[in-house]
Amino acid sequence: MTRTINPDYIRGDLYTQRFEQGKRENTLILNMGPQHPSTHGVLRVVLEMDGEYIVRAEPVLGYLHRMHEKMAEVKSYVGFMPNMGRVDYLHPLAWNWSYAGAVERLAGIEVPRRAEFLRVIATELNRISSHLLWWGAYLLDLGAFTPIMYAFEDREILMDILQRPTGARLTYSYFRLGGVGADMDERCLRQILDFVPYLRKKLPVYKDLVTDNVILRKRLEGVGDMDVDMCRRYGATGPILRGAGLASDTRLNETYSVYNEIDFDIPSFPETDAMARYMVRIREIEESLKIVEQAVAMIPEGEILIKGAPKPNWKAPAGEAYFATEGARGKVGVWVVSDGGKSPYRIKLRAPGFSNLSLFAEASQGTLLADAVAIMGSIDMVIPEIDR
Amino acid sequence: MSEQLARRFTTLCLAKGEYKKSGQAWVATLSPRDLPAAAQELLDAEFHIEDVCGLDISEGLMAVYHFDHFTRPGRVTLRVLADRDKPEIPTISHIFQGANWHERETNDFYGIIFTGHPNLIPLLLPEDADFHPLLKEEAARKNAAALLEKGEILDQAAGFTLFDAPVADAPIESGASGEGEAAGEGGK
Known part of the structure; x- marks a missing residue:
């Protein structure tokens, strides 16, 4: 035949x-x-x-494109929030925040202080869970199967904690315009405070098991140079920029919420290679734990949502606003343009992964194919965020 | 961005933004041919590109570029208005390589043609897509003055009227006063 x-x-x-x-x-x-x-x-x-x-x-690109920006133009301001849980499913709370922040900036809404702390706590816990999943999946890419079991065990606890206030395990839409959807009760805060020392004890295990492993170091050191100039030309932010030696973080650089009241460091490593980006993320887990610990101690009593918070038929004032937050992958920006109607006139979602991945073509030139996999993983891409 | 740097752009309109209200420190409207030079100035001043957005307004198709600095925050917005019948804007992908994908995306969504772009093929939409999803119906379009931040104008070219157009008759309510009504009717 x-x-x-x-x-x-x-x-x-x-x-x-x-x-x-x-x-x-x-x-x-x-x-x-x-x-x-x-x-x-x-x-x-x-x-x-x-x-x-x-x-x-x-x-x-484009295999996971869902046109969130078009959906924004036909939904109400409140109704678009669940989309933000689905853009980047690993760190959805950063997207929640960028969108809520942009609309709040446009409408001049002040968020209650307790809600600011709840936002910080939830977002930082989510950042840790995002980094843990990246860690497990990256090592899987590099051929080590076991670490993802450890990562998922710890991530499971975080998901249990976040499930209590947010009601979801993955696609959180916890934020509201003018606050958050639910309070964290005593039990939840106690769980969080128990989790901090637990993960601190686990991090040395990660270090012994993986970070100091000679095979990992041989695969990552000197691979995939991305320097500050390259980050500038491509708009790469987050761990890539900090792995290029520049301690720049939207949380402090363009400070928002109560981050400037909390004491934490911006880890940066000057080696510009995949190992530097790996180390940045591992150190960021520690810093996020520090933030969470302080925020739980500092959290004031009070309202979690402003009175008369926007409802589905709420109209935003006409104008434009840009708001950026630091996601697990870099600067998450939302640009909202309003004509005074019930739906946004235009929403632009600035995904950090999009800019970070565009750098891959240049960074992978002349490398071995196996190293390209190490470079791609070190970018920490989440495709739904890149394709939106 | 210092005023000194801002003054080096050839602009139609240069204005200081109100950062607390809009997240923009500077807003400049440029004619398409002056865009690459301004982008080069920004790269030389160590700015990075955040994104390139399209916007469909009554006056035509607008491309909006956001830049920021890694250590000295202050967002710079460049606006370039293109003719709807011939939406051509020169590319800046040879200056900021990151603009390459952003421009392809804007071409997908709005059909703006970035002249000189090395590879202007669909990025997110299917290769045979013959539509631009974010273009608006004629009736739904608003003019620039009704949507965009005008800012505190420092310099304006003669005959530049983009932000002087009468504001459309859309009901504009302030955030605070709209809430009472919203709270009453909401939850239906």
Whole structure:
């Protein structure tokens, strides 16, 4: 039996064909993803390979695109909040915050002090759970299976804690315009205070098990240089920037809420390689624990939501506002434009992962394919956030 | 950003933003041809690119660029208005490489053509998409004066009237006064 092969199918889609045009002699075009395990779901990268070395790489996006920005234009201001839990499912509270912050800035809403602390506590716990999942999944990418078991065990506790005030385990929409949705009761705060020393005890285990492991160091040290100049040109922020040696963090740089009342450090490592970015995240877990501990001690009694908080038929004043927060992956920005109606006129979601991943093409040039996986993982990408 | 730097842009309108209210320290409206030079000035002054957004308004299609500094906060917004029939704006992807994807995305959503872009093919939409999802219906469009922050104008080119247009008759309520009514009717 003869098999017929569609010649168009072999030539690939638009992205492969365009990529092929710039091909050098004796190189191979390789398609990685969108179902490759180390592309975390649905990222596709078209590669031009010279043996084991990457000549060119081009990420192809859009497999998880849901057009949140269009949804914003047909929903009410309040009704759009659940979308924010679904943009970045690993650190949804940063998105909750950026959106709530942008609308509050536009409408001049002051958030009650207790709610500010609740926001800080929940967001920092969520940051830890995001970093834990990254840690486990990254090591999985690098071929170590066991660490993700440890990470998930600890992350499970965090999800139990956050489930109490937010009512969800993954796609949180805890924030409200003008506060938060529910208070943290005594039991929840006690659970949090128990968790802080628990995780502090676990972190040395992580260090002994993985961070000091010679195989990990050999795979990460000196791999994937990303310096400050590159971050500037691509707009890369978060652990990538701090792994390039610049201690810049939106929480303090463009300070919001009560972060300037809390004592914490911005870890930065000057090595610019994948190991530096790894270390930044591990240190950030410690710093987040510090923040949570202080915030629980400082939390005042009081309201958690302003009186007359926006309801679904609320109209925002006309105008524009930009608000940025520090997510686990970098600067999460929301730009909201209002014409005075019940729905936003325009919402732009500035995803840190989008800018961070755009840097991958340049960073992976001339590296081994196996190192490219180490670089990609060190960017900590969450595809739903990149594709929005 | 210092005023000295801001003055080096060739602008149609240069204004100081009210950072506490809008998150923008500077807002400048430029003609498309002056954009790359302004972007280069910002890169030289160690600014980074945050994003490139499109905006569909009555006057045409606008591209809005946000820049910020890693250590000295102060968001700089550049606005460039393009003609709806021929929405062409020069690319800045050779200056800020991060703009490459942002411009492709804006092309997807609004159909703005970034001239000189090395690879202006769909980024998030399917390769055969023949629509621009964020374009608005004629009736739904508002003018720039009704939407965007005007700021404290320092410098304005002769004949520049973008922000002088009469505000559309959309009901504009302040945040505080709208809430009472909202609270009463809400929850239906």
